[in-house]
Amino acid sequence: MLDKDGFDKWSATYDKSVSSSDEEGRYPFAGYTTVLAEMRKLIAEPRGAEVLDIGVGTGKFSAGLYAEGANICGVDFSAAMLEEARAAMPGGEFHHFDFASGLPAELRGRKFDYIVSSYAFHHLDDAGKASFLRALAGNLKPGGLIIIADVAFSTSVELTACRARSGEKWDDSEIYMVAETLLPLLKDSGLKPEYRQISDCAGILTLH
Numbered sequence: 731m732l733d734k735d736g737f738d739k740w741s742a743t744y745d746k747s748v749s750s751s752d753e754e755g756r757y758p759f760a761g762y763t764t765v766l767a768e769m770r771k772l773i774a775e776p777r778g779a780e781v782l783d784i785g786v787g788t789g790k791f792s793a794g795l796y797a798e799g800a801n802i803c804g805v806d807f808s809a810a811m812l813e814e815a816r817a818a819m820p821g822g823e824f825h826h827f828d829f830a831s832g833l834p835a836e837l838r839g840r841k842f843d844y845i846v847s848s849y850a851f852h853h854l855d856d857a858g859k860a861s862f863l864r865a866l867a868g869n870l871k872p873g874g875l876i877i878i879a880d881v882a883f884s885t886s887v888e889l890t891a892c893r894a895r896s897g898e899k900w901d902d903s904e905i906y907m908v909a910e911t912l913l914p915l916l917k918d919s920g921l922k923p924e925y926r927q928i929s930d931c932a933g934i935l936t937l938h
């Protein structure tokens with residue numbers, strides 16, 4: 731799993747490398763373009779929407795919404811990734827922060843129409859994912875939606891099969907969502923979680 735220095739180094743070539751991994755149908759980014767397109771379909775009206783993007787990276791997902799008139803607020807612990815995001819979304823608001831500690835203090839009371847995160851949640855373990863999601867529920871406007879996309883699986887059997895297929899490429903330090911394990915941790919959270927598999931190694935969790 732990369733730390734912030736690793737992401738700083740990757741920032742200049744990130745967009746190209748995820749596209750080629752996707753085109754070759756390789757873990758970890760097989761289906762990446764489709765995943766982002768499916769996330770976009772979940773956003774009914776971008777114009778004027780308040781969107782929080784956690785692990786915004788270069789802005790691969792949010793830049794499209796920004797172009798359609800959404801107000802983007804991005805959080806990331808890589809200064810170099812944030813530089814790319816700022817260049818793509820000059821009117822956006824960005825916070826240099828490690829989401830392992832939740833949200834930065836200035837965002838704690840803020841409410842958003844959409845809270846999105848793509849390919850970043852695997853930096854948290856299952857308990858961390860569940861407690862962060864529970865906290866994020868407090869940052870949703872009424873009728874708002876949380877959309878979490880990542881390398882993810884419906885079942886641990888599917889994760890194990892992907893690990894076997896991926897051989898040396900598999901990164902054992904990353905903690906991927908497994909819906910059958912994570913969803914029970916969100917019981918009684920007041921959130922309604924729904925998981926959908928998009929490619930053989932990626933899926934989208936929505937919560938409202």
Ligand SMILES: C[S@@+](CC[C@H](N)C(=O)[O-])C[C@H]1O[C@@H](n2cnc3c(N)ncnc32)[C@H](O)[C@@H]1O
Pocket residue numbers: 734737784785786787788789790791805806807808811827828829830847848849850853
């Ligand atoms: C694989 S990239 C995904 C970027 C973008 N969301 C996308 O879909 O292309 C993961 C991003 O999450 C950020 N990130 C990872 N762990 C983080 C953490 N604990 N706090 C803040 N940002 C983090 C990285 O710096 C990087 O920009």
